[in-house]
Amino acid sequence: MISARTPGAPIGVYDSGVGGLSVLRHIRAQLPAEDLIYFADSGHAPYGEKTEQYVVDRALLVAAFLLERGIKALVVACNTATVAAIKAVRARYPDLPVVGVEPGLKPAAAATRSGKVGVLATARTLKGEKFLQLREQISAATKAEFLLQPCIGLVDQIELGDLETPAIAALLEQYVAPLLDQGADTLVLGCTHYPFVQTGIERVLRAHGHQDVTLIDTGDAVARQLGRLLDGAGLLHPAPEAGQPSASLHGYTTADVGALAPAFANLLGLHPKVEKVVV
Ligand code: DGL
Numbered sequence: 001m002i003s004a005r006t007p008g009a010p011i012g013v014y015d016s017g018v019g020g021l022s023v024l025r026h027i028r029a030q031l032p033a034e035d036l037i038y039f040a041d042s043g044h045a046p047y048g049e050k051t052e053q054y055v056v057d058r059a060l061l062v063a064a065f066l067l068e069r070g071i072k073a074l075v076v077a078c079n080t081a082t083v084a085a086i087k088a089v090r091a092r093y094p095d096l097p098v099v100g101v102e103p104g105l106k107p108a109a110a111a112t113r114s115g116k117v118g119v120l121a122t123a124r125t126l127k128g129e130k131f132l133q134l135r136e137q138i139s140a141a142t143k144a145e146f147l148l149q150p151c152i153g154l155v156d157q158i159e160l161g162d163l164e165t166p167a168i169a170a171l172l173e174q175y176v177a178p179l180l181d182q183g184a185d186t187l188v189l190g191c192t193h194y195p196f197v198q199t200g201i202e203r204v205l206r207a208h209g210h211q212d213v214t215l216i217d218t219g220d221a222v223a224r225q226l227g228r229l230l231d232g233a234g235l236l237h238p239a240p241e242a243g244q245p246s247a248s249l250h251g252y253t254t255a256d257v258g259a260l261a262p263a264f265a266n267l268l269g270l271h272p273k274v275e276k277v278v279v
Pocket of ligand 1: 015016019049077078079080081122125155190191193
């Protein structure tokens with residue numbers, strides 16, 4: 001049963017795992033009155049190495065689960081799910097405001113001086129028709145050259161929770177260094193997990209004498225777009241009055257709670273209630 005959408009209802013934020021927390025932090029900062037439900041599909045991650053149909057099926061199941069919990073809007077805080085499945089989610093729920101994330105090719109094309117932009121993303125994102133169309137469009141309009149780098153295995157490592165491991169450092173070196181060698185002066189973080197290893201990426205940049213490379217993350221822009229959409233639909237949560245409880249945050253995961261709860265604590269310093277669910 002889908003409840004009526006009202007300004008007081010929560011917003012669903014969904015990712016294949018903990019990566020969407022890098023978007024959720026911008027939503028909390030920009031829209032502090034909003035109640036949020038975070039869904040980590042960690043039991044089925046990584047999406048980036050699955051088929052497109054698998055990701056579509058998961059996205060529809062998760063959207064249905066969140067609608068049963070009364071969400072007024074959905075943020076698909078996952079590049080892979082946005083590229084593969086946002087069309088299907090919008091077609092299934094035409095009245096639901098849905099915001100997706102896509103690799104920030106447009107801001108990257110505006111930022112590059114060398115004309116070469118490295119795009120770090122999952123293999124599935126970089127193969128998706130929606131992404132390839134975006135690349136065509138932006139390179140035709142700006143003449144920027146996009147160097148595509150699938151980062152196989154990086155999401156699995158970030159999901160494990162420790163961001164300062166030799167395995168992560170080795171993967172970042174393997175994926176970032178060739179882009180620098182090819183002249184990229186701008187790197188797009190095209191997966192919502194990657195902002196959590198930004199320090200490691202910056203370490204690779206420094207090691208190669210390229211600390212002036214610009215990193216592009218669209219979490220902030222996604223939160224702004226969500227605010228605009230809610231405002232336009234008359235769905236912004238009214239600011240709480242004095243004495244009223246502050247906005248709520250609830251987490252669901254399809255893997256062990258022992259992965260999502262520490263991620264909230266370590267990545268964002270938050271301690272919401274987290275439940276394991278079968279979806
Ligand atoms: N955070 C997801 C994204 O933005 C990761 C996808 C995956 O699970 O591979 O693409």
